[in-house]
Amino acid sequence: MTKTQLRRIPAYAFLSLAVFLSVFPLYFMAVSATNTSNEVVASKLLPGSHLVENFQTLVDSQPLWSALYHSSVNAILTTLLALILCSIAGYAFEIYHSRAKDAVMGILLLAIMIPFAATMIPLFRLFAQLGMVNSTFAVIVPLIATPFLILLFRQASRTFPHEIIEAARLDGLGEVSIFSRIYLPTMKPTLAAAGVITFLFSWNNFLWPKVILVDNAYQTLPMLLSNMRAGYVTDYGSLMLAVFIVSVPTMVVFLLLQRHFAEGVTGAIK
Amino acid sequence: MSAPTAPTEDRASSAPPDGTKQSPDRSKRVPLSAIARRRSLTGWAFIIPAAALIVLVNFWPMIQALFLSLQTGRGTRLTWAEPLWLNYQRLFEDETFRLTMSTTFIYLIVQVPIMLILAMVLANLLNAPWLRFKGFWRTAIFLPCAVGLVSYALVFRQIFATDGLANDLLIKFGLLDDNVNWLGQTGTARMVIILGLLWRWTGYNMIFFLAALQNIDRSTLEAARVDGANGFKTFWYVTMPQLKPIILLCAILSTNGTLQMFDESFNLTNGGPGNTTMTVSHYLYNVSFRNSPNFGYAAAISYAILIIVAVLAAIQMKVGDKRD
Numbered sequence: 001m002t003k004t005q006l007r008r009i010p011a012y013a014f015l016s017l018a019v020f021l022s023v024f025p026l027y028f029m030a031v032s033a034t035n036t037s038n039e040v041v042a043s044k045l046l047p048g049s050h051l052v053e054n055f056q057t058l059v060d061s062q063p064l065w066s067a068l069y070h071s072s073v074n075a076i077l078t079t080l081l082a083l084i085l086c087s088i089a090g091y092a093f094e095i096y097h098s099r100a101k102d103a104v105m106g107i108l109l110l111a112i113m114i115p116f117a118a119t120m121i122p123l124f125r126l127f128a129q130l131g132m133v134n135s136t137f138a139v140i141v142p143l144i145a146t147p148f149l150i151l152l153f154r155q156a157s158r159t160f161p162h163e164i165i166e167a168a169r170l171d172g173l174g175e176v177s178i179f180s181r182i183y184l185p186t187m188k189p190t191l192a193a194a195g196v197i198t199f200l201f202s203w204n205n206f207l208w209p210k211v212i213l214v215d216n217a218y219q220t221l222p223m224l225l226s227n228m229r230a231g232y233v234t235d236y237g238s239l240m241l242a243v244f245i246v247s248v249p250t251m252v253v254f255l256l257l258q259r260h261f262a263e264g265v266t267g268a269i270k
Numbered sequence: 271m272s273a274p275t276a277p278t279e280d281r282a283s284s285a286p287p288d289g290t291k292q293s294p295d296r297s298k299r300v301p302l303s304a305i306a307r308r309r310s311l312t313g314w315a316f317i318i319p320a321a322a323l324i325v326l327v328n329f330w331p332m333i334q335a336l337f338l339s340l341q342t343g344r345g346t347r348l349t350w351a352e353p354l355w356l357n358y359q360r361l362f363e364d365e366t367f368r369l370t371m372s373t374t375f376i377y378l379i380v381q382v383p384i385m386l387i388l389a390m391v392l393a394n395l396l397n398a399p400w401l402r403f404k405g406f407w408r409t410a411i412f413l414p415c416a417v418g419l420v421s422y423a424l425v426f427r428q429i430f431a432t433d434g435l436a437n438d439l440l441i442k443f444g445l446l447d448d449n450v451n452w453l454g455q456t457g458t459a460r461m462v463i464i465l466g467l468l469w470r471w472t473g474y475n476m477i478f479f480l481a482a483l484q485n486i487d488r489s490t491l492e493a494a495r496v497d498g499a500n501g502f503k504t505f506w507y508v509t510m511p512q513l514k515p516i517i518l519l520c521a522i523l524s525t526n527g528t529l530q531m532f533d534e535s536f537n538l539t540n541g542g543p544g545n546t547t548m549t550v551s552h553y554l555y556n557v558s559f560r561n562s563p564n565f566g567y568a569a570a571i572s573y574a575i576l577i578i579v580a581v582l583a584a585i586q587m588k589v590g591d592k593r594d
Contacts (some may be wrong), residue, residue, distance in 0.1 A: 018408040029425045042437040089320035111328040115530045117551050122334035145323035153459025175312045204418030206533045222420040243421045249330040254416035
């Protein structure tokens, strides 16, 4: 082994340690989902054979399907609406650029700095007055328009050639069609990044749903997990299985789209 | 006329209605024709739904919260406070507010620097040209970010339970003699929350740093090497200055996130023991929605958070902007 190669050993060792620490809690979660409550407490680190049993306990004791349904509806609606609203706004800020629009963008960006804590109570009161506590509408509305996503799409539009838009106009295409048929298909990496960010955020969002969904019949998956933790008797095997079930969709989405995600982030910070 | 590659300027002179808007020189004033005006309106129509919604769910409630913080009363029966700043006065006498605020600052001051340094080291390793299996390392270290906050809080709660995995492993390797009640003591419970935050967010920041590193102009690094700078000097004097904006962004986002941290405090330790691991946002939630809600006082707490976030961001921007 050469000297340079020797010098690289600490780097590989450090990365291995980082990977081990990153993955190990997830491994423990996955393994525990297949073990009995007693085995989880005894820190069994090998897969067991009680997956089906844990699942049965979980479904019998918790409204898993209902929470899964509500979480899915919330996350999918939020993602779709966020992609539509933010992509068209980000596109317009760049393509129909003007000083007034720049000023508006500057003001909207300030919203990134507003902590959710400062808006939570008035939002709750607003939806309470409108009689929309427990509604899907109230859960998703605060999440669908974010300055960050608009910024992401505006930055991505920077590299979009204006000549193409001009040509499309001369061919008689309307402004909406230019956006939806010519611009959007070229924005797949950005759409993927924005979609992943929004989906993960909505799926995992805890505080706002907990505030606005007063009735447990509408609870989402993170709320269900939190309620299981607060329960008097906890079956740790089925608790870890529940955590596993909640985490699988986000990990799959993430692994499938992470290449696009990295590209989107790179584009945004350029 | 439909030649797609015709430069904008040419068209502007030959057919004014088409070339008025998309001039690459933005400072140049161009007379608005009817078509250009209609396009500008189209632009506004595209922007307004998102912009109106952002105003409705961010700016409007923020102003409402300010008015609310000047009122007192339980539930929905609220009256103007006497004096108006009564709720803010109460903040200074509130022991729990002081405790939760200082706990939040401990998380901030301990966790954010460690996380950013770790993320920077990892990003630099992953950016090394000689490194093999880059995708594997990156994916594995970024993976915790795909897990929800409640989910990981419960896994950490399980691992650091008195009869949990951490104790079992530490005893097995002879590092501990007896079980430690990690979540039952202030110091260790706060440490577990910080470990959780590091686990969840280091990879996230690493991705931002990595993206920024890959955008650095290679020629500046070559120039430093030609001038005889070693690895660390190159990093410190050439790479770091170019990374400043992204470090600033990550620092501000992390500060913002820590001051709003709720899920971990609520699910990992439930604020205990004796409220000593509770974050200020968790306290805000309790004041707002536990027992008899006091929206006026809660709004004052939320404004304290807002002001601290703004002040810290301003300080960070000031420091980050300083020319060396």
